Amino acid sequence: xxxxxxxxxxxxxxxxxxxxxxxxxxxxxxxxxxxxxxxxxxxxxxxxxxxxxxxxxxxxxxxxxxxxxxxxxxxxxxxxxxxxxxxxxxxxxxxxxxxxxxxxxxxxxxxxxxxxxxxxxxxxxxxxxxxxxxxxxxxxxxxxxxxxxxxxxxxxxxxxxxxxxxxxxxxxxxxxxxxxxxxxxxxxxxxxxxxxxxxxxxxxxxxxxxxxxxxxxxxxxxxxxxxxxxxxxxxxxxxxxxxxxxxxxxxxxxxxxxxxxxxxxxxxxxxxxxxxxxxxxxxxxxxxxxxxxxxxxxxxxxxxxx
Ligand code: TXA
Ligand code: MG
Numbered sequence: 108x109x110x111x112x113x114x115x116x117x118x119x120x121x122x123x124x125x126x127x128x129x130x131x132x133x134x135x136x137x138x139x140x141x142x143x144x145x146x147x148x149x150x151x152x153x154x155x156x157x158x159x160x161x162x163x164x165x166x167x168x169x170x171x172x173x174x175x176x177x178x179x180x181x182x183x184x185x186x187x188x189x190x191x192x193x194x195x196x197x198x199x200x201x202x203x204x205x206x207x208x209x210x211x212x213x214x215x216x217x218x219x220x221x222x223x224x225x226x227x228x229x230x231x232x233x234x235x236x237x238x239x240x241x242x243x244x245x246x247x248x249x250x251x252x253x254x255x256x257x258x259x260x261x262x263x264x265x266x267x268x269x270x271x272x273x274x275x276x277x278x279x280x281x282x283x284x285x286x287x288x289x290x291x292x293x294x295x296x297x298x299x300x301x302x303x304x305x306x307x308x309x310x311x312x313x314x315x316x317x318x319x320x321x322x323x324x325x326x327x328x329x330x331x332x333x334x335x336x337x338x339x340x341x342x343x344x345x346x347x348x349x350x351x352x353x354x355x356x357x358x359x360x361x362x363x364x365x366x367x368x369x370x371x372x373x374x375x376x377x378x379x380x381x382x383x384x385x386x387x388x389x390x391x392x393x394x395x396x397x398x399x400x401x402x403x404x405x406x407x408x409x410x411x412x413x
Contacts, residue, residue, distance in 0.1 A: 109268055111259065114231045114276045122274050123238045131155055133248040133262045134235060135276030136227040138198045138285050138301070139255040139370065140262045141170070141245030142270065143232070145212075152212040152244055158269040161251040166217035167244040168200050168225050168285070172236045180209045180242065181222045187290040196228035198281050199303050202289040215244050225285055231276045247284060248273075252326055252408070254377070257282050257370045264374070282367030283397050300397040302366055309400070326408035327377045327384060333406050335385035343381040345372045347389050353379070362394040369398055373405065 112118035114135070122132045129151040131144040142158060144151030146169045156163060171177045174191055181203035183191065190201060205211075205222045216222050227233065236243060247255040248262040248270075256262035259275040286301030289310075297307035338344035338352070346352025348360035354372045356365035376384040389398050 109263060109266070109270050110272050111263075112272055112274045114274050118274055119231070119234055119238070122235055122272060125272050126151075126235065126239050126241075126243070129154075130271050131158060132235075133256075133259070133266065133270055133273035134232050134245070135229055135259070135274060135279060136170075136232050136245070137229040137279060138227075138281045138283060139257055139279055140248040140259065140273075141168075141232065141243075142248040142262075142266070143170070143235070143243040143245040145239075146170075146215050146242040146244040147210050147212060148241075149212045149214065152214045155244060155246065156214065158266055159246060159249070159251045161246065163214065164217050165251075166219055166223065167215050167246050168223040169211065169215060170225050170227055170232060170236060170243045170245055172196075172226060172233050174226070176242065177224045177226065180206055180211060181224050182206060184290060184292050186293045186295060190288065190290060190295070191226070194303055195226040196233070197226070197303065198228070198283075198285040198301050200225040200285045200287045200299075202287060202298065204291060211242075212244070221289070221291075223287065229276070229279075231274055235274075254327060254370050254373045254405075255284055256374075257367070261370070261374050278367075278371070280367060282370060283394075283401065286397070300400045302363060302394045302397055304393055304396060326405050327373050328409075329377060329382060329384050330409045331384040331386065331402075331406045333386055333402055334388045336387070338385050339383070341381055342383045342385040343376040343379045345376060345384065345386045347387045350387060352387065353381075356389070356398075362390065362392070362398070365389060366394040366398055369401060 249265040257279040286303040287299035344352040
């Protein structure tokens with residue numbers, strides 16, 4: 108049985124104790140719920156991969172609360188420092204060269220010579236980090252390949268009893284996973300779009316540099332049709348802007364609101380009694396770029412189900 112902890116002092120204390128003892132704990136962040144474990148512990152990191160059923164070649168993001176901490180794990184070029192200074196804490200992950208003898212468990216970086224680092228902007232994971240005093244590896248708290256969780260219930264539905272604890276911190280404000288940028292020297296490449304949009308084109312790579320780019324990702328269990336203007340009778344319609352539908356991402360057509368509600372909409376569509384999902388067009392600007400990225404992957408991944 109997974110124990111659901113409140114995000115009060117007692118809940119945080121229990122979570123810190125569990126993490127210290129190399130257990131894994133699902134925790135809220137401002138983007139999505141993460142499945143956290145000590146990034147310096149092979150045992151904890153192995154537990155994360157096992158609970159998610161995550162392929163071992165897909166590395167994890169390491170979470171910290173200070174740049175000082177981050178710089179012990181990764182090499183920050185002036186460009187990387189500038190980006191961290193501008194967007195941290197917040198929904199931005201920086202992939203930078205790994206420091207030799209960083210102390211991170213090998214599986215965290217899946218043998219790459221780079222490390223993905225993020226300073227989250229959420230009181231719960233920040234107090235866990237500050238009390239624990241170890242960096243936390245945390246992928247999204249869902250079984251590998253399925254939709255990321257933006258509530259504790261989503262995470263529990265996906266991971267069932269495969270995790271001992273979850274801290275319930277309500278809904279995640281941002282709702283989409285962080286933007287991932289690779290920053291080597293002064294070169295910046297976009298590996299995963301998110302709500303922080305620097306106007307970069309998504310890197311088209313065949314290598315598994317960011318397996319977030321893998322097709323079977325963010326996938327509901329049902330076929331999903333894009334750019335739907337209305338629903339066919341067996342579809343659950345996810346709308347955008349003023350329109351009749353089963354779940355409206357944002358009746359006033361606000362993209363950041365739609366981003367925050369996208370995964371909740373997909374979870375609800377998956378749980379509904381309709382066998383198919385349709386999604387209305389969402390403008391491809393700002394946060395809409397990240398929304399369309401997730402939708403395209405979900406539609407691709409489910410195309411074989413049609
Ligand atoms: O918002 C987020 O980023 C959430 C919260 C919990 O922080 N985490 C998250 O983790 O989305 P995850 O594991 O679902 O996605 C991490 C992505 C994966 O696509 C992984 O391949 C990529 O980051 N990644 C990790 N380390 C990398 C590296 N060294 N180089 C390239 N990509 C890396
Ligand atoms: Mg994920």
